[in-house]
Amino acid sequence: MFVAPTDQATNLRPATSKIALNDWQVLARYWHPVALESELKQKPLKGKLLDLDLVIYRSEGKIVVALDRCPHRWARLSAGEIVNDRIVCP
Numbered sequence: 894m895f896v897a898p899t900d901q902a903t904n905l906r907p908a909t910s911k912i913a914l915n916d917w918q919v920l921a922r923y924w925h926p927v928a929l930e931s932e933l934k935q936k937p938l939k940g941k942l943l944d945l946d947l948v949i950y951r952s953e954g955k956i957v958v959a960l961d962r963c964p965h966r967w968a969r970l971s972a973g974e975i976v977n978d979r980i981v982c983p
Contacts, residue, residue: 905960910944917943927958937980939971946971953978 906917920943927940928949939961940947946961948970961971963982972983 905945907944912944930956935975937971937973937975939969948980950975950980951978952980 937950948961
């Protein structure tokens with residue numbers, strides 16, 4: 894995941910984060926491994942990076958990493974499933 898060093902990136906930092914704001918801003922600028930490709934099966938995978946809950950899955954042959962929450966229902970996408978190459982919340 895790459896987050897550009899902007900105010901928007903700072904807004905992603907959870908209020909409960911135990912990582913100092915300055916450290917979080919620096920670390921958020923870089924790529925970090927969150928899963929092994931071999932771990933990605935038919936179901937979404939739960940991950941965590943910089944105190945952010947993530948969902949990792951394949952869509953149209955590509956690996957996707959996103960925040961682990963449905964923008965409509967706030968459900969954990971990692972508890973959902975992949976249907977027709979799209980993630981569906983539980």
